Amino acid sequence: MIFKLVGLHLKQSTGRSQKKIAEYILPAIFLMASLAVIVVSLYYSGKAFDKLRFGTEYITISIFILQLIMIVYNIVATIKQLYMSNDSLLFLKLPIKKIDIYLSKIIFILLNQYILCFGYLLVTAGMFGMIAEYGGVYFAKLFLISIIITAFSMGAGGILSVPVLYIISFLKRHNILKLIVIAACVAVFFTFYIKIMNGFISVIDATRDKNYLNPALVNEIKDTAGIFVYSHLFSDILFGTRPALSYGITIPLAGILITLSFFIAKYKYFKIQSEALENNIKSTKKDVPVLKPALALLRREYLLIFRSDYESLSFISTALTMPIMVYMTTKVVAVSGTADIGGNIVFGICVLTLAVFIVISNSACASTVSRDGQAAYTMHILPYSVKKQLLIKLVANSVVTVIPFVISEIVLVATGYLTVSQFFATLFLLLIFIVVEGFMAVMNDYKSPEYSEYSKGNEGGKNTLFSTLIGLVVAIIIGLLAILLPFVLSNPEVSYAALYGVVILYAVIVAIVNRGFFRRVQR
Amino acid sequence: MLQVSNLSKTYKGSDKKAVNNLSFEVKEGEIFGLLGLNGAGKSTAFKCITGIQPFDEGSVSVCGYDIIKDEMQAKQNYAFIPDNHAVFEGLTGREYITFMASVYNVDKETMNKRIDRFVEMFNSGSYLDNPIRSYSHGMKQKVAIMGGIIHYPKLWILDEPLLGLDPKSIKQIQTFMREYAQMGNSILFSSHILDTVSKMCDRVLIIDHGETKGLIDIKGKKENGENVNLDEIFFSLVEE
Numbered sequence: 001m002i003f004k005l006v007g008l009h010l011k012q013s014t015g016r017s018q019k020k021i022a023e024y025i026l027p028a029i030f031l032m033a034s035l036a037v038i039v040v041s042l043y044y045s046g047k048a049f050d051k052l053r054f055g056t057e058y059i060t061i062s063i064f065i066l067q068l069i070m071i072v073y074n075i076v077a078t079i080k081q082l083y084m085s086n087d088s089l090l091f092l093k094l095p096i097k098k099i100d101i102y103l104s105k106i107i108f109i110l111l112n113q114y115i116l117c118f119g120y121l122l123v124t125a126g127m128f129g130m131i132a133e134y135g136g137v138y139f140a141k142l143f144l145i146s147i148i149i150t151a152f153s154m155g156a157g158g159i160l161s162v163p164v165l166y167i168i169s170f171l172k173r174h175n176i177l178k179l180i181v182i183a184a185c186v187a188v189f190f191t192f193y194i195k196i197m198n199g200f201i202s203v204i205d206a207t208r209d210k211n212y213l214n215p216a217l218v219n220e221i222k223d224t225a226g227i228f229v230y231s232h233l234f235s236d237i238l239f240g241t242r243p244a245l246s247y248g249i250t251i252p253l254a255g256i257l258i259t260l261s262f263f264i265a266k267y268k269y270f271k272i273q274s275e276a277l278e279n280n281i282k283s284t285k286k287d288v289p290v291l292k293p294a295l296a297l298l299r300r301e302y303l304l305i306f307r308s309d310y311e312s313l314s315f316i317s318t319a320l321t322m323p324i325m326v327y328m329t330t331k332v333v334a335v336s337g338t339a340d341i342g343g344n345i346v347f348g349i350c351v352l353t354l355a356v357f358i359v360i361s362n363s364a365c366a367s368t369v370s371r372d373g374q375a376a377y378t379m380h381i382l383p384y385s386v387k388k389q390l391l392i393k394l395v396a397n398s399v400v401t402v403i404p405f406v407i408s409e410i411v412l413v414a415t416g417y418l419t420v421s422q423f424f425a426t427l428f429l430l431l432i433f434i435v436v437e438g439f440m441a442v443m444n445d446y447k448s449p450e451y452s453e454y455s456k457g458n459e460g461g462k463n464t465l466f467s468t469l470i471g472l473v474v475a476i477i478i479g480l481l482a483i484l485l486p487f488v489l490s491n492p493e494v495s496y497a498a499l500y501g502v503v504i505l506y507a508v509i510v511a512i513v514n515r516g517f518f519r520r521v522q523r
Numbered sequence: 524m525l526q527v528s529n530l531s532k533t534y535k536g537s538d539k540k541a542v543n544n545l546s547f548e549v550k551e552g553e554i555f556g557l558l559g560l561n562g563a564g565k566s567t568a569f570k571c572i573t574g575i576q577p578f579d580e581g582s583v584s585v586c587g588y589d590i591i592k593d594e595m596q597a598k599q600n601y602a603f604i605p606d607n608h609a610v611f612e613g614l615t616g617r618e619y620i621t622f623m624a625s626v627y628n629v630d631k632e633t634m635n636k637r638i639d640r641f642v643e644m645f646n647s648g649s650y651l652d653n654p655i656r657s658y659s660h661g662m663k664q665k666v667a668i669m670g671g672i673i674h675y676p677k678l679w680i681l682d683e684p685l686l687g688l689d690p691k692s693i694k695q696i697q698t699f700m701r702e703y704a705q706m707g708n709s710i711l712f713s714s715h716i717l718d719t720v721s722k723m724c725d726r727v728l729i730i731d732h733g734e735t736k737g738l739i740d741i742k743g744k745k746e747n748g749e750n751v752n753l754d755e756i757f758f759s760l761v762e763e
Binding site for chain 1 (some may be wrong): 605611613652
């Protein structure tokens with residue numbers, strides 16, 4: 001029975017329906033973009049660390065990052081699978097033992113954790129082992145440490161998930177605080193991300209043409225690796241140094257933590273299941289303002305977005321990460337690409353990165369009608385023009401793209417990747433792109449909204465997929481033109497004119513496609 | 524109050540009319556029932572009448588306003604509660620009602636008075652400030668009603684309003700519907716529960732396969748001392 005349930009959890013998590021794909025496509029694009037940056041950096045930094053004979057430091061820092069990721073992942077997975085999952089209540093109505101459901105969920109989390117751990121070790125320590133040409137024992141030990149790290153992270157994550165659950169329950173009752181905490185978490189994550197990437201970039205940069213580093217950087221790398229005492233034990237295992245200490249600490253510690261976590265999570269899981277039917281929602285009477293119709297519609301749009309965990313996380317993370325991701329991508333490409341291809345590539349990379357992130361961020365427009373669920377009918381019965389209601393939805397969703405886009409542009413100018421004239425040229429170009437892309441997405445969702453009887457908070461998956469794919473094609477065309485044109489045309493104004501031509505052509509096509517339908521939309 | 528004339532609607536891809544040449548009038552202060560089996564065309568008729576769906580032929584006027592030509596004035600004069608009781612689940616009950624009040628230009632003082640009245644009527648004070656997604660079926664229906672009629676429209680249209688409700692909620696909503704009609708407003712509602720329609724309605728239009736099968740003046744018959752057996756009438760008309 002336990003393995004049948006594990007199979008069911010796996011099926012649920014890897015369902016390949018159109019909606020599932022659409023649901024995950026944006027985070028996947030986002031993740032792939034981040035991973036691409038990381039893998040390229042890892043390859044170059046791996047080479048650099050090997051050249052400097054900093055293998056221990058490289059492995060120690062990599063494993064520290066892995067442990068952090070895995071503990072966070074495990075906390076999220078434990079809360080999602082054990083404490084906040086509705087399927088347990090469904091299973092409990094069937095002739096299945098509570099302990100079997102619990103064990104199946106634990107095994108499912110464990111499998112996911114192990115795949116994540118081993119995959120990460122392959123691209124970091126594995127890649128490094130290939131660059132440094134280590135033997136078979138090194139790679140065999142990778143299997144061993146992947147098991148120890150999985151057990152350790154699962155134990156630590158499982159124990160920490162209980163206090164985190166209490167914090168989440170508290171935040172769910174305090175919406176503003178919830179948004180602040182989400183923003184803070186995203187900010188902390190990206191601060192850490194920037195720090196790591198900057199470290200890699202400085203090593204790549206410093207070793208590009210020489211085989212030595214300045215002493216200050218050497219000390220900084222050694223000091224950083226020295227702080228991560230526990231992660232250092234894994235590089236000891238891999239390199240065969242201090243075997244008694246490394247095995248003697250890591251294996252028992254992982255064993256103790258995972259055993260403790262098993263019993264703590266089991267106690268909490270059983271308790272939550274028995275309390276599940278109790279309704280503990282607290283009510284506080286709030287003074288709700290009566291507004292002008294347009295403002296009321298705008299307020300409702302934002303309330304619905306920011307009260308949905310899925311939507312608010314997407315909105316805030318996109319808004320916060322766009323400037324950082326645009327800057328980091330441009331920086332990495334500028335470091336590794338400028339010398340090979342030439343400085344002219346930087347402008348094109350800026351445009352391409354901005355356009356791609358605009359499409360990802362603006363995808364919220366593609367589910368704005370679907371998000372209303374079955375209540376979308378109100379759009380047609382309210383004494384307020386449907387066209388204006390659609391316009392309000394476009395404005396509400398596009399603002400979330402426009403603000404981080406403008407900030408990204410300012411960051412690129414401030415860091416010298418764009419000139420002032422390039423700033424203005426791309427600002428208006430991409431603002432037009434945001435409006436056209438948003439309009440296309442809203443109209444598409446209005447034409448064929450997708451909602452089920454029971455709102456899940458992530459409706460409109462097919463429409464999001466469609467609008468995102470179309471947008472990405474146009475973004476790539478704009479980006480490639482921006483990369484190629486400076487090499488062909490000496491006059492930048494002609495390049496700008498060509499880019500505006502593409503965006504205006506896109507606007508005309510979108511207008512023609514939607515013209516008839518928009519005219520028929522009720523006033 | 525409501526004038527429906529020769530209303531016809533065919534869905535794309537179908538060769539059958541979902542509503543065929545439907546005509547009726549709802550008078551002031553009247554509770555008017557639209558009765559039919561599942562798939563008879565009641566919901567389609569309501570969607571056309573309220574302007575949610577376009578129709579092919581005919582006309583609809585609410586308080587003298589044509590639903591196509593004078594769309595906004597017509598919409599200002601009715602409230603529609605669909606059969607799925609759909610409301611914005613991310614809002615609280617009070618936020619939903621206030622949102623509807625804002626769009627219908629109801630001032631705050633009037634809105635608060637009406638909310639107090641609704642709370643008393645539906646005994647809903649305990650949950651109005653909770654998120655709608657935590658509500659039961661009946662609670663959602665009551666909040667949908669409160670939000671829908673916060674502007675006290677002349678015409679109130681309800682599609683299967685009592686579907687899936689517990690006896691207490693049914694009683695509360697029926698009582699409120701009667702009081703609302705007694706204030707001079709009109710109610711048009713659909714149902715396939717014959718007993719409810721028979722007790723609640725002044726007149727009933729029976730439809731089948733989108734077509735009118737008969738108009739029964741229940742109130743008139745009762746006033747004339749006639750015994751109205753709606754079951755018998757309904758099945759004789761529908762089975763034909």
